[in-house]
Amino acid sequence: MNVLLVYAHPEPRSLNGSLKDFSVKRLEDAGHVVQVSDLYAMKWKASLDTCDSTHRQSNMPFDPSLDSKHAFENGLQTKDIALEQDKLVWADAVILQFPLWWFSMPAILKGWVERVYAYGFAYGVGEHSDARWGDRYGEGTMAGKRAMLIVTAGGWEPHYGPRGINGPIDDLLFPIQHGILYYPGFDVLPPFMIYRTGRIDEARYSKICDSLGQRLDALWKTAPISFRPQNAGAYEIPELTLRPDIAPDERGFAAHIA
């Protein structure tokens, strides 16, 4: 299978750098083909702006969505964006690996999402009708592909637990796992988390590699998070709220998991 690893850490000689190398080797040893988008090494342009189209009318106000649509439809995207889209189309599975900075992904990776996820590619696809609200949340360009996060955090695991002060990790990652990965159609596997990264000795590093290796070995067997598909009847259209009889007592992110 084809695996795209999108990796965002500025230092190759870091825990993240080691784990990235480990993952590539493990996947290749299992016979997969791996491409790595090493965003810092590529000097990835993080900010979405008018320069993301090769030919734009500079007198018109810039509209991030409509300009993206126009550039995508007319082959006017910059080469860096088009290349990443090609990798996404090529991939059977996509892994995003990053350190948790301020409770989300690093800016350079957020900018990869914003620029590569063009209108007409990752959103704004499919029909809108009484029964459908576009191909998204379970449908879309990435349908049939799998995705998984590998995330490191300096804090302790209980700080990210159900009653931990930072908020539960599953909720912190919901905007990424549901909003960035499930939205364009990926099946999203549970994340692989590493906590307290300042305290890793050889024994712990070895254990982490064992667990990560097992997760990578099981990439095509692990059950995805059971997010509810948008157009399969659980949501009212166009309000896109859960039908009253679906998980009637639930509110918040957890209600969107079956």
Next chain:
Amino acid sequence: MNVLLVYAHPEPRSLNGSLKDFSVKRLEDAGHVVQVSDLYAMKWKASLDTCDSTHRQSNMPFDPSLDSKHAFENGLQTKDIALEQDKLVWADAVILQFPLWWFSMPAILKGWVERVYAYGFAYGVGEHSDARWGDRYGEGTMAGKRAMLIVTAGGWEPHYGPRGINGPIDDLLFPIQHGILYYPGFDVLPPFMIYRTGRIDEARYSKICDSLGQRLDALWKTAPISFRPQNAGAYEIPELTLRPDIAPDERGFAAHIA
């Protein structure tokens, strides 16, 4: 009072651009002094990397936290970072204004947080003991200052409601309001949200300005979100989980609001 408006939209002739101009005028007319950090106009460098220190030993592995600490303590930060820190120290209130892109802030603003929030400035301050886990979540460099988000979204309001498919807006914003603003000590006011930005005519724009104006007029009177302070007894230390008798049946983000 002094107000810093950190603004992240690439097009001045946009709804965000108009609302930014409106806010500046409203605040100045009320006698406040306003500084705007217009990140796109400033060509803000979004990606945190080794170039954020003016003198670093290039043979040492780059550690985002420790390098930040060293640069902050020794006056080795780049000028763009130091200037934004000065603005934060100067401000009595800070407003972050941005379009919601992929359920979070734009990369350029995330990169402002990552680079300006130095170790020793926005985190890594205060003592660690049996009773305290540093000055954070209610204490810290920004204590006594107020913060507020102004956020635009293309989607409909019910899509961001308690059972809306995108997740409740308060939960989507929790990593920012609690994790980025409350963490270094800000009192965080409820956000000002504008939905369905593709459908704004003059009448609706006028209503939005009325509401926003009232929020800005009340910047020093509005009750902040009652996030629980970390070191006032609600959390066990060092686990940083809520004490069993505090909101005993609650889990997730909402448990951290009194």
